[in-house]
Amino acid sequence: MILFTGFEPFGDRDSNPSMSIARQAASILEQQGIATIAAELPCVFATAPAMLEELLATWQPRVVISLGLAEGRGALGLEKVAINHLDARIADNAGNQPIDLPVLAGGPAAYFSGLPLKAALQALRDPSTELGDVEAEISYSAGTFVCNQVFYSLMHHAGRAPGLRAGFIHVPWMDPASPRIAIHARAVACVAQLALAGATEPRLGAGTEY
Structure with missing residues (x-):
C-alpha cells in the first residue's frame, strides 16, 4: 500500500496543487x-498530525509521500530534512500562528527523509524519459x-515502523487546469515506485553551496 497526502486549499486559494498531484499520482499507480x-x-x-497518524494506523502503508505547496519555488523539491x-x-x-515551538517536545532536532531522493533525482533528470520534463x-x-510539521511527524512515526519508507515533496504552484499537474503526478508516482522497490542511492552530488 502506498499513501499520498496533500493539503487542502490555503488562505484565499480555491485549490491546492499538492492534492491534485496526490490524486493523479495515486490513479497512475492504481x-x-x-x-x-x-x-x-x-x-x-x-x-494535521493527528489526521496523518489516523491515516497511517488505518492503512499501514509501506510507502508514504506527503506533498505540500511551495508557492515561491519553480522546481519539485525532494525534501531531505524535517x-x-x-x-x-x-x-x-x-x-x-505558533512561533518558536517544537513540533514534538523532547523529540530529536531533526529527521532525514526515508525516500531514495538521489535515485529519484537521477530518474527525474533522465532526458531519455518523459520524466526529463x-x-x-x-x-x-x-x-x-505546517508542511514541515507534517514531514517531521511522519518521520517520527516512520522511526517506529520498520520497513516504512516515507518522506515529503514540495510542489510549485500551478493552476488546477495546467498540464503540469499530470507531469508532476508522474514524477511523484516514480518516486513512490522507487521507494517501493527498495531503490538505493547512487553516488551523486546534489547538495547546495548556500
Whole structure:
C-alpha cells in the first residue's frame, strides 16, 4: 500500500496543487495494480498530525509521500530534512500562528527523509524519459510551517515502523487546469515506485553551496 497526502486549499486559494498531484499520482499507480490511496490533510497545526497518524494506523502503508505547496519555488523539491521547530510567519487556516515551538517536545532536532531522493533525482533528470520534463532538486529546508510539521511527524512515526519508507515533496504552484499537474503526478508516482522497490542511492552530488 502506498499513501499520498496533500493539503487542502490555503488562505484565499480555491485549490491546492499538492492534492491534485496526490490524486493523479495515486490513479497512475492504481492503474498499474499498486494499491494506493490519496488523502487530504488540513492546513492546520492543531489537526494535521493527528489526521496523518489516523491515516497511517488505518492503512499501514509501506510507502508514504506527503506533498505540500511551495508557492515561491519553480522546481519539485525532494525534501531531505524535517526539523523539530515551528515558526509561522503567517497564520494557518484556523488562524493559529505558533512561533518558536517544537513540533514534538523532547523529540530529536531533526529527521532525514526515508525516500531514495538521489535515485529519484537521477530518474527525474533522465532526458531519455518523459520524466526529463520535470525540474527537480533536493531541498534541505522544508520550512517551518505546517508542511514541515507534517514531514517531521511522519518521520517520527516512520522511526517506529520498520520497513516504512516515507518522506515529503514540495510542489510549485500551478493552476488546477495546467498540464503540469499530470507531469508532476508522474514524477511523484516514480518516486513512490522507487521507494517501493527498495531503490538505493547512487553516488551523486546534489547538495547546495548556500
